[in-house]
Amino acid sequence: MLLHFPHGIHAFDSGYGRPMLDAIHLIEDSGQVAIVDTASNACVPRILEALAELGRGVEDVAYVLLTHIHLDHAGGAGGLMRHLPAARLVVHPRGARHMADPGKLWAGTVAVYGEAQARSLYGELLPVPAERIIEAVDGLSLTLGERTIEVFDTPGHARHHVCYHDHRARAFFTGDTFGLSYRELDVGERQSIWPTTTPVQFDPAAMHASIDRMMACRPEAMYLTHFSRLTDLERHASDLHRLIDAHVAVAEAAEGEGEDLERNIERGLTELLHSEAARQGWTLPKAQLLAVMAMDVELSAQGLAVWLGTREAVS
Numbered sequence: 001m002l003l004h005f006p007h008g009i010h011a012f013d014s015g016y017g018r019p020m021l022d023a024i025h026l027i028e029d030s031g032q033v034a035i036v037d038t039a040s041n042a043c044v045p046r047i048l049e050a051l052a053e054l055g056r057g058v059e060d061v062a063y064v065l066l067t068h069i070h071l072d073h074a075g076g077a078g079g080l081m082r083h084l085p086a087a088r089l090v091v092h093p094r095g096a097r098h099m100a101d102p103g104k105l106w107a108g109t110v111a112v113y114g115e116a117q118a119r120s121l122y123g124e125l126l127p128v129p130a131e132r133i134i135e136a137v138d139g140l141s142l143t144l145g146e147r148t149i150e151v152f153d154t155p156g157h158a159r160h161h162v163c164y165h166d167h168r169a170r171a172f173f174t175g176d177t178f179g180l181s182y183r184e185l186d187v188g189e190r191q192s193i194w195p196t197t198t199p200v201q202f203d204p205a206a207m208h209a210s211i212d213r214m215m216a217c218r219p220e221a222m223y224l225t226h227f228s229r230l231t232d233l234e235r236h237a238s239d240l241h242r243l244i245d246a247h248v249a250v251a252e253a254a255e256g257e258g259e260d261l262e263r264n265i266e267r268g269l270t271e272l273l274h275s276e277a278a279r280q281g282w283t284l285p286k287a288q289l290l291a292v293m294a295m296d297v298e299l300s301a302q303g304l305a306v307w308l309g310t311r312e313a314v315s
Contacts, residue, residue, distance in 0.1 A: 002026075002053050003228065005221075007169035011228045012050050014039035017295075020183050022072055023228040025173060026050060027166065029145025034063040035087075036164065036173045037225050038076035041123035047080060061087040062144055065136075067175025068161040069095040070198070071109060071122050073225055078102065078126030089128050090142065092153070093135040094160035100130045136162045152214065156207025157196060163214060171221040177210050179240050180226040184292050185282050192280045193236040194273075195244050196226075198299040202307045204248050211237055246272055251304035261308070266301035273297060 003011045008028040016022040016039040024047060025036040033056050035047060051058065061084045066074045069091065077099060081089055091099055098105040102125035109118045109125075134140075138153035147168035154163045157176040164173040172178070179195045186192070195207070214222075215237050222230045230236060250268035254261055273293055274286070282289065 002050055005223075005229055007166070007171070009166075009169060009171070009223065009229075010050070010054060011223070012046065014043040015046050016040050016043055016072055020227050023223075023225055024050070025223050025228070026054060027144060027147075027149070028054060028056070029147045029168070031056075031060060032062045032145045033060050034065055034142075034144050034149065035061060035080070036065045036223070037067055037073045037175065038064065038080050039072060040075040040121065041079045041126075042076075044076050044080050044083070047076075048083060058084050059086055063087060063134075063142060063149075064089045065149070065164050065173065066091040066095065066099075067163065067173065067177075067225065068092065068158045069098055069105065070158065070176075071105075071125075073175060074099070075122040075125065078128050079123070081128050081132065082126065088132055088134050090134045090136045090151075092160040092162050093137060096130075096133050096135050099128045099133055102127055138162075152210075154210035154214070155201075156203050156210045157198070158201045159203075160201075161210075163210075165214075165217060165219075169221070170217075170219050171223060172214050172217075172219055173223045174214070175225050177207065178214070178222050178224060178230070178236075179243075180296060181224055181230050181236075182292060183227055184284060184288075185280070187281050187283060190280075191230055191232065191236070192276075192282065193230070193239050193243070194276070194293070194296070195240055195247060196296060196300060197244075197247050197303040197307070198296075199303040200306045202303040204244050204307075207244055208241060211240055243272075243276070247300065247304060251308055262301050262305045265304050266297055269297045269301055269304075 010026040011023045014022040014024045027034040106125045136151045140151040142149045150165040152163045154177045176196050179193045254264040
C-alpha cells in the first residue's frame with residue numbers, strides 16, 4: 001500500500017526484513033518517476049506493483065536513485081533495471097563499478113553471511129550495463145519532469161553515500177546518513193531518531209558535516225529509508241549530533257579486542273538505547289524495544305569496532 005506525501009512523493013514498505021523496516025520511495029512529476037533505493041531482489045515485485053497502483057508503467061521510470069550500495073538499499077537494483085527500459089541507475093562513483101560488476105560486492109556479502117544466508121537474504125546480484133549508469137558526483141543536477149533533484153555527497157555512514165535534494169519538495173532522500181526513525185518508537189505524532197554506524201566506513205566527523213550541510217538548505221522534510229518521512233528536523237538534527245557523539249563515547253570506553261570488543265560496545269549501546277527511551281518517552285516494553293533495535297545495535301557495534309581499529313591504524 002502506498003503512503004502519499006506532498007509534492008508527488010510516495011512510499012511503501014519494501015517487504016525486506018520485518019514490517020516497516022525498509023521504505024522505497026517514488027517521486028512523480030509530469031508523468032515521470034524516480035525510484036529511490038530498491039531493497040533486495042525479492043522486493044522488485046512490490047516496486048512494480050507500486051508503480052501500477054500509481055497508474056504508471058515501467059516505461060515511465062526515468063531514474064533509479066541509489067543512496068549507497070549496502071544491499072538493503074541496492075540489492076535489487078540489477079534485477080529491477082531489467083524491467084525498466086528507459087531508466088538510468090544513479091549511484092556514487094565509488095559504487096558504480098560494483099553495480100556494473102557485483103562480484104566483489106557479492107564476495108563481501110558472502111564473507112559476512114555465508115553463501116546460503118546471503119542468497120536467502122538477497123538472491124543473485126545482477127549487473128547493470130555500464131552505459132545505463134550515471135555516476136552521482138556531488139552537485140549533479142537531474143531533471144525529473146519539472147523538478148530538479150541535486151546530488152549531495154554525504155559520507156559518514158559510508159564513503160559511497162549520497163543524498164538527493166528535491167528542490168521542489170524542499171526535502172532530502174537520505175538513505176542512512178540522517179539516521180533511522182522507526183514508527184514503532186513514535187509517541188503520538190512525535191518521532192524520534194537514532195544514528196546508524198554500521199560497518200565498515202563509519203566516520204563521525206564526516207557524518208556530523210553531512211548532517212549540517214543538508215540542514216543548511218533548511219529542508220521541510222527528510223525521507224529516510226528506515227522509515228520514510230521525518231519532520232521537526234532541527235530537533236532531530238540536534239538529537240543525531242548528540243547520539244553520534246554518544247556512540248563514539250561508548251566505543252572509546254569499551255575494552256577488549258575482536259568479538260569481546262564488539263560485545264562490550266553492544267552492551268554500551270543497549271544501555272544508551274534504554275537511556276534514550278527514557279529521555280524520549282518511548283512506550284514500547286523493553287523486550288519489544290530490544291527486538292526492534294537488535295539488528296541495528298549489533299551492526300552499529302560492529303561498525304564502531306572497525307572505526308576504532310581504523311583510527312588506531314592511522315594514528
